[in-house]
Amino acid sequence: MNTPNVAAALIINEAGEVLCTLRGASKHASVAHKWEFPGGKIEPGETAEQAAVREVQEELGLEIEPLGTGCTVEHAYPEFTVRLNGVLCAAKGSTWTLREHLDARWVAPDRLEELDFAAADTAILLWLKERFFGSCLRTERFGRYPTFLAECSSTNDEALRLAEAGAPEGTLVVANVQRAGRGRLGRTWLSEPGQGLLFSLVARPQLPPEVAATLPLVAGLAVTAALREAGAPEAGLKWPNDVLLGERKVCGILCEAQTSARGIEGIIVGIGVNTGAVPESLAHRAIALGSGAQRPDRLRLLARICAHFEALYGRWLTGGLAALRAELDAADCKRGNPITVKPGREVLTGIARGIREDGALLLETASGTEAILCGEIVQWHD
Ligand code: BTN
Numbered sequence: 482m483n484t485p486n487v488a489a490a491l492i493i494n495e496a497g498e499v500l501c502t503l504r505g506a507s508k509h510a511s512v513a514h515k516w517e518f519p520g521g522k523i524e525p526g527e528t529a530e531q532a533a534v535r536e537v538q539e540e541l542g543l544e545i546e547p548l549g550t551g552c553t554v555e556h557a558y559p560e561f562t563v564r565l566n567g568v569l570c571a572a573k574g575s576t577w578t579l580r581e582h583l584d585a586r587w588v589a590p591d592r593l594e595e596l597d598f599a600a601a602d603t604a605i606l607l608w609l610k611e612r613f614f615g616s617c618l619r620t621e622r623f624g625r626y627p628t629f630l631a632e633c634s635s636t637n638d639e640a641l642r643l644a645e646a647g648a649p650e651g652t653l654v655v656a657n658v659q660r661a662g663r664g665r666l667g668r669t670w671l672s673e674p675g676q677g678l679l680f681s682l683v684a685r686p687q688l689p690p691e692v693a694a695t696l697p698l699v700a701g702l703a704v705t706a707a708l709r710e711a712g713a714p715e716a717g718l719k720w721p722n723d724v725l726l727g728e729r730k731v732c733g734i735l736c737e738a739q740t741s742a743r744g745i746e747g748i749i750v751g752i753g754v755n756t757g758a759v760p761e762s763l764a765h766r767a768i769a770l771g772s773g774a775q776r777p778d779r780l781r782l783l784a785r786i787c788a789h790f791e792a793l794y795g796r797w798l799t800g801g802l803a804a805l806r807a808e809l810d811a812a813d814c815k816r817g818n819p820i821t822v823k824p825g826r827e828v829l830t831g832i833a834r835g836i837r838e839d840g841a842l843l844l845e846t847a848s849g850t851e852a853i854l855c856g857e858i859v860q861w862h863d
Contacts, residue, residue, distance in 0.1 A: 793805060
């Protein structure tokens, strides 16, 4: 008899939200192409799990039976592995057994690239990441319009392109690999494939340019807060837009303006966080949040950075940096320490006295306190 084996499952995340239903025909064929978001088709009085079963029955015209309800099973498809929480069903009389599902292992969407993926499945991988990220996100704007890319030149380029086409505030571009990542002052930003969280957000603050220029500090505060929350209490902001773990850099921020004849239309906030191994050539000055199996889940981290950014950004819009005084002081890891600063060609030394509300670094030198608006703290000599 030519009855296909049919399996259906509902993917529910830890918060109990439905990520997608999965339905597949034929035991060995890829079912990846049949992933579908349920799209709110739950009827009154029905649980999400019952809705999934009904949908599959209706769509495939086959009677299916649940193999387990409220179960957690782990399943490896030829292309990738997912954990299925919820209900797992099979066509009545099919040879699709629960046992084969139990043999598999869980791979977080963030690590799916590490599996041997067929090129054709890249779109599904990106889609799955987007769904997972969406289920972690607790913001109203930032991160709400995501584009996940396997590779691009620079996420800032992609975000700028979207911004110029009218993308709303909150638009997010994330890439696993950047071919030409940029840093400040014409530097390049290097990251090994899959070892960094590389993304750009579109912001559209309606503020005078001198206030808008302090946005990198707001982004730095958001990253510092998210890293501290993720188990790195030593994370600190180094003026004007680096985040350090101890004495090494874990994150860099590059803000670039989207301009028109009318002036600044938007700001692209580009953020690179080292989440796994750092390139060998940077080992003396760069550090990652984790490594190997300890590598943090980039999608969850990204959702938390967006959440902190949105909260801080809202306060900054109405009160500028003055509204973030307490956060600035708590995050500033150089305050009270001897530092060397390069505002342009000059080199100044003194004691860091904090970040002023116009974004200037206060430096106490032998000849008095100077307010430095542009430049950077010299940390590494190479
Ligand atoms: C710096 O430390 O100089 C800033 C580095 C900024 C790197 C990020 S990675 C994502 C975004 N895309 C880029 O090309 N640059 C930023």
